[in-house]
Amino acid sequence: xxxxxxxxxxxxxxxxxxxxxxxxxxxxxxxxxxxxxxxxxxxxxxxxxxxxxxxxxxxxxxxxxxxxxxxxxxxxxxxxxxxxxxxxxxxxxxxxxxxxxxxxxxxxxxxxxxxxxxxxxxxxxxxxxxxxxxxxxxxxxxxxxxxxxxxxxxxxxxxxxxxxxxxxxxxxxxxxxxxxxxxxxxxxxxxxxxxxxxxxxxxxxxxxxxxxxxxxxxxxxxxxxxxxxxxxxxxxxxxxxxxxxxxxxxxxxxxxxxxxxxxxxxxxxxxxxxxxxxxxxxxxxxxxxxxxxxxxxxxxxxxxxxxxxxxxxxxxxxxxxxxxxxxxxxxxxxxxxxxxxxxxxxxxxxxxxxxxxxxxxxxxxxxxxxxxxxxxxxxxxxxxxxxxxxxxxxxxxxxxxxxxxxxxxxxxxxxxxxxx
Numbered sequence: 001x002x003x004x005x006x007x008x009x010x011x012x013x014x015x016x017x018x019x020x021x022x023x024x025x026x027x028x029x030x031x032x033x034x035x036x037x038x039x040x041x042x043x044x045x046x047x048x049x050x051x052x053x054x055x056x057x058x059x060x061x062x063x064x065x066x067x068x069x070x071x072x073x074x075x076x077x078x079x080x081x082x083x084x085x086x087x088x089x090x091x092x093x094x095x096x097x098x099x100x101x102x103x104x105x106x107x108x109x110x111x112x113x114x115x116x117x118x119x120x121x122x123x124x125x126x127x128x129x130x131x132x133x134x135x136x137x138x139x140x141x142x143x144x145x146x147x148x149x150x151x152x153x154x155x156x157x158x159x160x161x162x163x164x165x166x167x168x169x170x171x172x173x174x175x176x177x178x179x180x181x182x183x184x185x186x187x188x189x190x191x192x193x194x195x196x197x198x199x200x201x202x203x204x205x206x207x208x209x210x211x212x213x214x215x216x217x218x219x220x221x222x223x224x225x226x227x228x229x230x231x232x233x234x235x236x237x238x239x240x241x242x243x244x245x246x247x248x249x250x251x252x253x254x255x256x257x258x259x260x261x262x263x264x265x266x267x268x269x270x271x272x273x274x275x276x277x278x279x280x281x282x283x284x285x286x287x288x289x290x291x292x293x294x295x296x297x298x299x300x301x302x303x304x305x306x307x308x309x310x311x312x313x314x315x316x317x318x319x320x321x322x323x324x325x326x327x328x329x330x331x332x333x334x335x336x337x338x339x340x341x342x343x344x345x346x347x348x349x350x351x352x353x354x355x356x357x358x359x360x361x362x363x364x365x366x367x368x369x370x371x372x373x374x375x376x377x378x379x380x381x382x383x384x385x386x387x388x389x390x391x392x393x394x395x396x397x398x399x400x401x402x403x404x405x406x407x408x409x410x411x412x413x414x415x416x417x418x419x420x
Contacts, residue, residue, distance in 0.1 A: 006074045006257050010040055012268060016287045020295075023288060027295060035072055035298050042068040042075055049376040053369035055362035062369060064347075064359070072298060077253050079350070084306075088148065088167070091312065093321055095328040096146075097170040097181075102229040103127050103194050104163040106222065108214055112202070113162045117300060120162065122201055124149050127164045128309040130197040134190055135172060135182050143172030143180060146311030146320075151299075154254040156272045157283070158293040169311060179327050191225025198226065254297045263287075 013036055021028040041047040045065040053062045067073070071080050092098060113119050128147045135143050148167040155161030171181035199215050218226075255270060261282070262269040268290040271282045285293070299305060311320045351359045362369050374382045 004257065004260050004263070008260055008263050009074045009255075009257070010042075012263060012287055013040060013291065015265065016291055020288050020291045024292060027292075031301050032295055032298055034301075035070065036295070038068040038070055039073040042070070042073050045375075047377055049374075051374050052372045053360070054372040055365060055367055055369045057367040058362060058365045060362050060364045060369070061372075062359070062363075072253055072294075074253055074255075074257050077256070088306075091148065091308070091317075092167070093146065093169070093311070093324050096324065098167045099170050099185075099230060101131065101166040101168050101190075102163060103130070103166065103198075104161075104227045104229075105198060106218060106226065107161075109198075109202070109218065110160055110162060112206070112211060112214070114160050114296070116205075119202075119205055120151060120299075120303070122205055123162065123198075124151055124164065124307050125309075126197050126201040127166055130194050131166065131168050132310070133197070134185065134193050137189065137193075138182050138185060139174075139180055141174050141180065143174060144310060145169050145172035147309045148306065148312055149309060150306045153297045153299070156275060157281070158254050158270075158272070160296050173311070173323075177327070179324070185230060187230060188224065190228045190230060193225070194228045195219075195222060195225040254294050 017036055017040075043065050045063055048066040048068070050063045050065045053064070054060070067076050067079075069076050069080060071077065073080075113123065127149050131147060132143070132145055135145055146169040150165045151162065152165055153160060153162045171179060174180045195218065199218055202211060202215060259270045259272060260268065261271060262284075265287075267284050267286055269282065269284040270290075271280055273279075274281045308314055308317065311317070311324075348358060348360050351357070360369055361367070371385050373384045376382050
C-alpha cells in the first residue's frame, strides 16, 4: 500500500487510457472520454477553474480549484456520496417506514444487459412493478406504494453485475385512501416474483431468439427464484429509517483507494470481499484490463441512475407528501435499525476534519480571508468581489482649518463577504 493514494487511480488512466482506446475502439466515445477527462482534470485550476481568496490584512492569496464532482473520481467520491445521501433523505416521506431491497440476477443473464444497455431502464421499471405485485399479494389489496430505485452495475470484484437497490415504502395507500402498512413480506415469494417479472421483461424486449435458451435455463437452474435480499420477519416501525448505506454504496466509484494495493506501471493489484466465501480475495490485472473493468460501469450520458416511482414520482411527489402528512399517525417511535443522514458539510468543515486547518484563515497572519474572484477556464473571470469599499466624506466640521491634510481622501474599510 506504500505510495498508493487517490492520485494512483488517475495515474493509471494517464498512462494507459489512449492505449486502451486503441485496443478497445468501442470505448473511444464521448460518453467515456468526457468522464475520464473530467476525472483527470479534477483539481487542476487551469483546466477546471478556481475561486480566489485574499487576506485583507497582509495581501496573501489562496486559490482553491474546482473539482469534477463525478462519482467516477476517487477524489470527489466522498463529497458526491454525502450529497446523494442528503438528497435521498430529503425525498423520503416523514412518518413512513422504508425497507431496503436488493434485486439481483444470475451471472449468465448479465451479459445481455451489457450488450443492451437500453434494457437498463426497463429493468428499473420492472423492479417497481415486482415490488408492487408483492405488496398487493401480501395485503390482497391494490396499494399505491412508493419506491426509490438505484441502479448499480459494479460487483465487489469490479465485474459487470447489474442489480437494483430499492428503498420501498413498507405499505401503501389503499383504494379507500387509507394508509395500509405491510407487517410481513414472505421472503420466498419475493424470490419467485422477481424471477417471473425479470424473465417476462427479457422476453418482451429481446428480439434475439438466442435469449430463449438462457430464459429456459433460468427457470430450470433456479426453481426457488432469483436472489433478492430483504430481512425476513416483521417490518421495523418508525419513520427515521433513512438508509444512509444505500446512497453511500450505490453512488461510489467501482473501486476505492484503500482497495488498490499496488501499481507498478504495468499491472494493478487490488482486493475485494467475496460475499460468497466471506473471504478477502486479491487480484492482479494488466493495466488495460483493469481500466476496462472500471469504465464498463460508466453509464450513457443522460441516464438517470436513481429514479422515483409511485408515491415518489416527481409529478405527484409533493401532493402525496402533503396527503401522507394528514393521514399518517404522529409520534411513531424511532427505528433503531434505520440510518440517519446528516446535512451536507461545507468545504471549510470537510477541509478542517481532514487536515486540522481552517482553509479560510490566512497562513501568514491568521486573519480570515475574503472571496476575491471566481475564474472559469473558458469564460475567464465570472465575478469579482470588491474587498474594499469607498465611504463618503464626512461633513467638514465648522471652523476646520487647513491643517486637516487628510480632507478629501477616501477611507477604505473591509466588508463582510459570502464564503463558498
